[in-house]
Amino acid sequence: MKTTSRGLVRTVLALVGALCCGCATHHAADPPQQAAAQLPGPSTAAPSPAAPPDPAAVGANELGQVPILMYHRLVEQPTSVYDRTPAAFRAELERLVAEGYVPVTTTEYATGRIDLLAGAHPVVLTFDDGDATQFALGPDGQPAAGTAVAILLDVAARHPGFRPVASLYVNAGPFDSPDGAALRWLRDHGFEIGNHTRDHTNLATAGEREAQEAIASGQREIERAVPDYRVTSLALPFGAAPSNGGLALRGGAEGTAYEYVCVLMVGAGPAPSPFASTFDPASTPRIRSQDPAGEDARYGSTAWLDQLAAAPAQRYTSDGTPDRISYPASAGVTPAAHFADRATAY
Ligand SMILES: [Zn+2]
Numbered sequence: 001m002k003t004t005s006r007g008l009v010r011t012v013l014a015l016v017g018a019l020c021c022g023c024a025t026h027h028a029a030d031p032p033q034q035a036a037a038q039l040p041g042p043s044t045a046a047p048s049p050a051a052p053p054d055p056a057a058v059g060a061n062e063l064g065q066v067p068i069l070m071y072h073r074l075v076e077q078p079t080s081v082y083d084r085t086p087a088a089f090r091a092e093l094e095r096l097v098a099e100g101y102v103p104v105t106t107t108e109y110a111t112g113r114i115d116l117l118a119g120a121h122p123v124v125l126t127f128d129d130g131d132a133t134q135f136a137l138g139p140d141g142q143p144a145a146g147t148a149v150a151i152l153l154d155v156a157a158r159h160p161g162f163r164p165v166a167s168l169y170v171n172a173g174p175f176d177s178p179d180g181a182a183l184r185w186l187r188d189h190g191f192e193i194g195n196h197t198r199d200h201t202n203l204a205t206a207g208e209r210e211a212q213e214a215i216a217s218g219q220r221e222i223e224r225a226v227p228d229y230r231v232t233s234l235a236l237p238f239g240a241a242p243s244n245g246g247l248a249l250r251g252g253a254e255g256t257a258y259e260y261v262c263v264l265m266v267g268a269g270p271a272p273s274p275f276a277s278t279f280d281p282a283s284t285p286r287i288r289s290q291d292p293a294g295e296d297a298r299y300g301s302t303a304w305l306d307q308l309a310a311a312p313a314q315r316y317t318s319d320g321t322p323d324r325i326s327y328p329a330s331a332g333v334t335p336a337a338h339f340a341d342r343a344t345a346y
Pocket residue numbers: 128129196200237238
């Protein structure tokens with residue numbers, strides 16, 4: 001069932017300056033290897049050295065589905081359906097490589113900064129709760145061996161083009177790093193730091209004021225450790241949205257205002273393209289990383305990656321041209337109105 005498309009992921013990717021929102025925070029968050037790269041865009045005076053890829057030839061579908069994978073702890077002896085072993089995590093990354101996926105962050109996904117080679121598929125890797133098995137700094141100031149971030153970096157080093165980026169959703173005091181050094185390392189290396197509320201509050205049972213305080217205080221904790229960082233996405237604790245769902249996207253408390261481009265839920269299927277009319281930044285679904293066996297495995301990552309591989313027309317496939325949104329007329333998905341001028345059916 002797996003398809004191999006190693007050639008698609010071998011080439012260095014680029015984040016195009018023209019597509020960036022222009023804010024200093026985002027530039028600071030870009031990995032150096034991407035920020036330095038340039039691709040010709042439509043407004044560039046110099047002629048493009050090569051014609052843009054033919055969308056039909058690469059099966060482009062930029063209105064297709066994007067898997068946003070959700071991880072919690074990496075442990076040798078899982079005790080819940082949310083745990084994975086380090087070996088299973090590495091194997092899942094290797095599968096993503098083999099099937100032509102390339103990681104983007106939640107914010108890159110939600111803002112449409114999905115600048116991949118023609119034929120590649122975006123995937124978002126998300127981690128909740130700030131657990132030290134996801135990331136910790138060793139005595140040498142580098143990611144501790146065996147953590148998810150260290151494994152991701154190792155897989156990416158073996159497969160150039162597989163971007164070592166992820167979005168980590170933290171509560172107070174993440175990654176056993178009281179001085180905040182862990183968060184600053186993540187920021188400096190292109191990882192996204194997202195809000196998961198300060199105290200892992202159930203926002204569905206909180207009042208409106210309490211919900212905003214929970215979110216704002218979580219953001220404040222991140223900003224305290226990384227003062228120049230702008231938090232732009234939230235993962236709902238327990239997947240529970242406030243009764244006034246808009247308060248997850250924007251609000252404020254005690255002098256801290258927040259506004260997010262994406263609010264992540266807990267389950268239970270692929271997310272729509274950010275260019276599709278069905279994209280809802282206030283409630284974006286994720287897929288729990290999970291083996292094919294076990295509780296509710298049909299909602300897990302192995303099952304969903306199998307389905308996307310078996311139905312490639314459903315999956316987001318890049319056309320290789322950042323400013324153009326290509327999709328097959330047969331896709332059955334309509335572009336969002338505010339992207340209609342960039343969308344081209346074939
Ligand atoms: Zn959580």
